[in-house]
Amino acid sequence: MTDRTAPPRGDAGDSDLALPEVLSDIVRTIEPEPDVERTVQRIVTAAVDTVPGVENAGVSLLARGEVRSVSPTSPVVARLDALQHELREGPCVGAVFDEPVFRTGNIGADSRWPRFGAAANELGIRSMLSVRLFTGSANLGALNLYASARAAFDDDAVQLAGLFAAHAAVALAGSARQEQLREALRTRDTIATAKGILMQRHSIGDDEAFHLLVKVSQRANRKLHDVASWLVQEVTRGA
Template structure:
């Protein structure tokens, strides 16, 4: 999983490997915590999105509890599960009987939850739960690694764009690097646009001017 390039590819590798690796798992998906909300990414089928959305809408179910309570939840017959009186019957009505949800975390940071689903009653036993917990640990490490690589790539790209924009201003106005950077900051503050976006706009328009002969 750690060899996959990019966050999306890593997520796809995780859910595919989960179905292949964890006995009884017919479907898998990841509920990712982002910007204060939860959403499903890279589900192996539409049923995963459907069951996950039920949990988000009803604010109950093994996925949301795994994230909120920092525990693993294994359910053998969700339709008869008293902990989730609204979600359980709704999930069973969609043909899902067994669920297994793991919190995905690194140190104290919760990334989301890995959710496994089956149409069979009691598809997951205690041994399966333990094996799946090991898998979820590796999945969390792979995911945080991919996210950090993506953030580093964005930071490097932003730095390069800002440097190019400074060079354009230095050439255009005959000023030094500090003065060029100050102009970019002032433009960012006055327009309420992020610094790297201002720099990107300047670079893009400079390229347009060159192509148009300006």
């Protein structure tokens, strides 16, 4: 019997882990929140409560080629997630950039990640399971699961974590789209306000005000939204 840190949750004691029921529960748990951070928090909480053997969890999100740790469930996870990103070594980095799943049951002796493995072992971590979070159009990062026992994650845990990660990725993608939409609306409103200020102050039309903002943006080498925000803030302070 594979060593585990905790028995499977709920009625998942049989070989198939009652996957349809478990999966339905997970989907309800990780519906998209209004922002990415809150969605990630729900994901890591559900992971600890759902996947057999997990003691702690974290998510590493990929953006513009860089990876950042989000909502770790303990300071040890925060440190180890950051160390993997720093060293560019470890199950998380492997799951993000190489293969979809990486598992180790004795990370201190794992030759794939000698520097990270030694650090993890010193902090009391023996097993890790990292699963890529991806949709059909995007690689979002990885879900990282941690345990202090050796060989904590068996094949059933890997299967469940994979199903979990697939639905978590969909929830994350949904939150990211909501966040992008809100930011686009905020940007549009700020630019519209800045145009109104210029139109009133300089007696110019809508197009002229927009082109003036664009010229300032180009000359100052600043984003258009930043220029518009600065103008609105200056007017607000002077009011």
